[in-house]
Amino acid sequence: MSAPPGEIRQHELMQSMCRIKNEMLDEDEIEMEESDDLGKCAVSQQDLNELPRSKVYKNSVCPHVFSDKIFTVMDAHGRVKCPQPGCNKMLSRNVMSPMSE
Numbered sequence: 001m002s003a004p005p006g007e008i009r010q011h012e013l014m015q016s017m018c019r020i021k022n023e024m025l026d027e028d029e030i031e032m033e034e035s036d037d038l039g040k041c042a043v044s045q046q047d048l049n050e051l052p053r054s055k056v057y058k059n060s061v062c063p064h065v066f067s068d069k070i071f072t073v074m075d076a077h078g079r080v081k082c083p084q085p086g087c088n089k090m091l092s093r094n095v096m097s098p099m100s101e
């Protein structure tokens with residue numbers, strides 16, 4: 001049972017092509033995350049892309065993200081309307097979570 005040399009080479013080629021494909025997919029995912037522009041915090045006007053992700057908060061009711069300054073407003077008012085213009089979702093501490101620990 002020995003495969004012709006050409007067949008072995010093709011098999012190896014397929015394997016390395018699969019590997020390259022997987023590596024490219026991985027890079028795509030990382031690139032998408034990096035190119036994700038967070039924009040400015042509607043509360044503090046800070047550029048969220050310059051803050052560590054642990055200080056950038058997303059929430060479970062709308063797609064908007066804010067710096068931890070959102071909590072200053074929440075502490076003063078309890079629930080707050082999403083500060084993003086045009087968004088009327090109500091935000092409170094229990095819906096907020098940092099983008100990373």
Ligand SMILES: [Zn+2]
Nearest residue numbers: 062064082087
């Ligand atoms: Zn919002």
